[in-house]
Amino acid sequence: MATPVISVRDLHKWYSGVHALKGVSLDFAANEAVGLVGDNGAGKSTLINILSGAQTATDGEISMDGKPVQIRTPRDAMNLGIETIYQYNSMVPTMSIARNLFIGREPLKFSLFGLGVMDRKKMADESVRAIADVDLHLRSPDALVGELSGGQRQGVAIARAMHFKSRVMILDEPTNHLAVKETGKVISFVSGLKTLNITGIFISHNIHHVFDCCDRIVAMARGEVVLDKRTEETTMDEVLDVL
Ligand SMILES: Nc1ncnc2c1ncn2[C@@H]1O[C@H](COP(=O)(O)OP(=O)(O)OP(=O)(O)O)[C@@H](O)[C@H]1O
Incomplete structure (x- = not known):
């Protein structure tokens, strides 16, 4: 693969006694939408909070375009072109x-x-x-x-x-609490990101939504990546089996 837009290597996160990320390594390309799935407590939010500057990793490296970067605050993430859209998103009503x-x-x-x-x-x-x-x-x-x-x-x-x-768009449970029509819109936004060369990282508990719009599926369980496959090379059953 060409130099990934964003890579994490051997990322660890400890919350006092909890080892929430146990050496996660992933690469994300410019023109792909990656679905991040996993049960409650798998470490998905921890990973994306680290990428969006809301938390810092205990250990590990993040690079963009092959060069190491420091993401200590949401402002650092914004300056690097990483935009995060939260479920209750980051807007002032x-x-x-x-x-x-x-x-x-x-x-x-x-x-x-x-x-x-x-x-x-x-x-x-x-x-x-x-x-x-x-x-x-x-x-x-x-x-x-x-x-x-x-x-x-x-x-x-x-x-x-x-x-x-933005170069990387992280969408954390963007379809939660949305009506069917609005959910369809979000899904088509995510599938369209690659034509804009924006890397999408789409977190959802709804595996159907992820399969509908992502090119690749990454499944996490207990702080580790347990499956990482192109969407066409896996099935919902296989993903559900590893969670
Ligand atoms: N601020 C925190 N303090 C202590 N432990 C935490 C904190 N945030 C997360 N954890 C723990 O870290 C682990 C991973 O949690 P995380 O929120 O990353 O999982 P998740 O996959 O996003 O789950 P969910 O789908 O429920 O949001 C869990 O065991 C959780 O209890």
Whole structure:
């Protein structure tokens, strides 16, 4: 395989007495969507929390494009182009769609001595475009995120990742609590990521959703990778057997 976009080597995580990751090594290519499955407590969230900077590993290495990187904070992950979309995603319900799209990366009209004035017009214009690009039809960039449905919020988060040209998109249980139609949208977003050269890491308890949109399935159990196969080379039964 070409140099992976992101690799982890021999990753360990201890939470006091719990050995949650026991030497996980994985490579993720630019144009693949990888489904990460496993029972409760298998270590999936721990792995993606480490990749998204929410937690740090006790031991092991992470590299991007073959070069070692340090991910100590969510900001480090963002700067490396790793965007994480959580089940209850990382948006502020009382802020507008436009503000949420630019959270932490607000364009400034000017700045003096480290203090800046946000360019609201630029945010509004760019957010209309970003949202149209993901085929989401929302009334206005000024609408509050709190007024959107679960699927529309996922759409805004995905628009944000696309707009800032994220290289890796981690989706943690994005289809939980979504209606059938919205779930279908998320699944087609995930299958479409490869055409944009975005690596997708899709975590779900719903094995059907994972098989519907992922090119590769990685199963974890008790802190270890127990199966790693192309989707066409495995079956749901085989995956369920190893969990
Ligand atoms: N903050 C924490 N403190 C202590 N132990 C933790 C913490 N977070 C996770 N663990 C433990 O680490 C192990 C792996 O948990 P993790 O949340 O990564 O699993 P998971 O595969 O994401 O499970 P789920 O599907 O239920 O979210 C479990 O034994 C869990 O109890």
